[in-house]
Amino acid sequence: MPSDTFYTAIDIGSSKIASVVARVGTEGELKILGTGVVPSQGMQKGRIESIDEVKTAIATSLEEAQRYIGRGVVSGVYVGVSGNHITCVNTKDVVDNPGEVKDINTHLLEQLIKSSFPEVGHSQEVLHIIPIGYDVDGLSGVRNPVGLHAEQVHVDAHVVLGDAVALKNTVKAVESNRVNVKSLVLQSLASAEATLTGDEREMGVVFVDIGAGITDLAIYRQGSPWFSAMIPVGGNQLTKDLQVALGTSFYIAEEIKLKWGHAFPEMLQGIEEVVIPSFQGQPRRMVQRKLIAEPLNARMVEMLKQILLKVRQSGLRQMPDGGLVITGGCSELPGLQELTLGTLGGPVRIAHPRGISGLPTNLRKPAFSTAVGLLLWGIKHQGEKRLYGSGESTLWGKKSFLSRFKKEPKVRSEATVG
Ligand SMILES: Nc1ncnc2c1ncn2[C@@H]1O[C@H](COP(=O)(O)OP(=O)(O)OP(=O)(O)O)[C@@H](O)[C@H]1O
Ligand SMILES: [Mg+2]
Missing domain, CATH: 3.30.1490.110 (Dna Ligase; domain 1)
Structure with missing residues (x-):
């Protein structure tokens, strides 16, 4: 039985900050007690650009997550990190x-x-x-x-x-909210925790989390993470491309992408037309949905090529047998699975956190793989000493390493049990 009862995850993303508070029940079941999701501010591709804005956004998201459980329950938190400094x-x-x-x-x-x-x-x-x-x-x-x-x-x-500076700033932004960081966890490893099956890890799999600002990549082989990387492009870039193609604002382009976006124009049947709202004095107009899909398709093909390049850089000559698993908000773009199959070959799976009994539907979405995965990571690695900032790196090893040989706490999860 896990000794910690409450677990808190904070995913500081480029588009949203998500805090989730959970408890492991007596039967080993994970119960979500509160969730707080607020728009992200002050983040740029995994790095903090404005610490005050990030602090405030974290505070609001933590407040919301604790709304029904009262303050004081949350003390130690697991925080996701990414960025090109990794x-x-x-x-x-x-x-x-x-x-x-x-x-x-x-x-x-x-x-x-x-x-x-x-x-x-x-x-x-x-x-x-x-x-x-x-x-x-x-x-x-x-x-x-x-x-x-x-x-x-x-x-x-x-x-x-x-x-060191990027990590320190992340810890500072979180700990200014009177909570302590139990561990910083690489976002791709956290997301994988909530989505990959045991079979995929064993067979070998390329795992990507395509968020708003970055694409995190991890390759698993023989059950363990073997390669980690990030590509500094995500859904925001698709929106920017659409913005230019339509000559409109970022916000209108984002709305159109979410409503009508498609990664594979050939799949769109007939002539479907979409209304583009008026912008800067231009009247509203009709545009074919296929024309909306084209810039998204071009960017996605480019991103898939970059994923393949990272796989090659890892030393693998071909995609592993487990194929590619895609999560993150951007993976919800219709036609992405078909486009990926056509571009890289299969198998390809779009993944969201699953297999956790009682996981609320609002968290069963690809955008929440990191937040849910951080909770699972925390439960699996509880009691371990955080490595960074300890100033005693050479003393590291005892708890975290030895805990691999202790019985792992059981959480009812298909993803982690495999
Ligand atoms: N249905 C959808 N179709 C296309 N794109 C979508 C859809 N839903 C969400 N997105 C995109 O997903 C992105 C947000 O994903 P996510 O919430 O995983 O990002 P994040 O974690 O905040 O950012 P990052 O991980 O890059 O720091 C946005 O670019 C958004 O437009
Ligand atoms: Mg993310």
């Missing part, structure tokens, strides 16, 4: 026990994981070190080596780093 590296480290055949114990693994801590300069902080596999005396692909006899153990770890 980098990832896969490390391989070794511990030798020459001469003696030893039982691998948690102390040894602790040593190993400490040695995975990369050298980082003042400008960077380590966000995650995720052990992804062990090599025990030449036997690779061992998931949990505790208890095995071995002379030499290697660990492969996926390490995620972020810019």
Whole structure:
């Protein structure tokens, strides 16, 4: 049974800030107690541009989320982070026990994981070190080596780093609301927690969360995250393209995109016409829906190419067997699945948080994968020490690493149980 009872997630997105407060019940069920969603202000592609605006927006969203439960319940929060300051590296480290055949114990693994801590300069902080596999005396692909006899153990770890100043600003904006940050979590890893099935992770999958300002990408192989990246383009760019194509305002273009947008013009049957409201003295006019779809299609094809480029940069020559899973608000654009199938091949799945009994319908949307995933991440990794800002990076390892070998708290979730 999880020892923490209340969990709070804050997703600081480019278009919205979403706070969700939840509780894990006695049966292991996740109960959502409150949600606060407000328009985002002061954020630019994952970085805080105006800390006062972000602080205020977080305050409003937290207030709304706590409306029916009273203040004081929320103390520690899990916060999503992304942006082009995030980098990832896969490390391989070794511990030798020459001469003696030893039982691998948690102390040894602790040593190993400490040695995975990369050298980082003042400008960077380590966000995650995720052990992804062990090599025990030449036997690779061992998931949990505790208890095995071995002379030499290697660990492969996926390490995620972020810019120290950007992370510090995020913590500052959140903690100004009299809550403490339990952990900063890479947004793609959080979203994946709420959406990917165990099979997809095992088979290997490219996972993307297409938001308003950024597209977060994670590649999973053999059950674990293996590559993380971001593309600094999201739904806002589609709206800007439509704005130019229609000669209208961003807000009108956004409204038209949400109502009539389509990623695949060939799928649109007949001549459907859409009313474009008047703008700057121009009268309202009729435009064919296919013409609205064309700039969206062009941008989406470009974004899919960038996704493929990242997959190639990761070292993969082809899409993994689990294909591509897409979430984030932008994944709701009609025709995206068909366009992606036609451009990159299959399988392609549009995902939203699911499988969590009692999850309110307002959170069962792709735009809330990060917020719901942050709660699941918090439950799974509860009790772990946050890595960044601790000033004791070399001491890291004990709790967070060892907790992998403890029984994980069970939350009823198809996504996490797989
Ligand atoms: N039905 C829809 N069709 C097309 N686009 C949509 C639809 N619904 C939402 N979007 C787009 O999704 C984007 C918002 O997605 P989301 O809420 O996931 O972003 P965010 O988390 O705030 O931003 P980011 O993750 O980039 O920081 C907006 O660009 C919005 O226009
Ligand atoms: Mg987002």
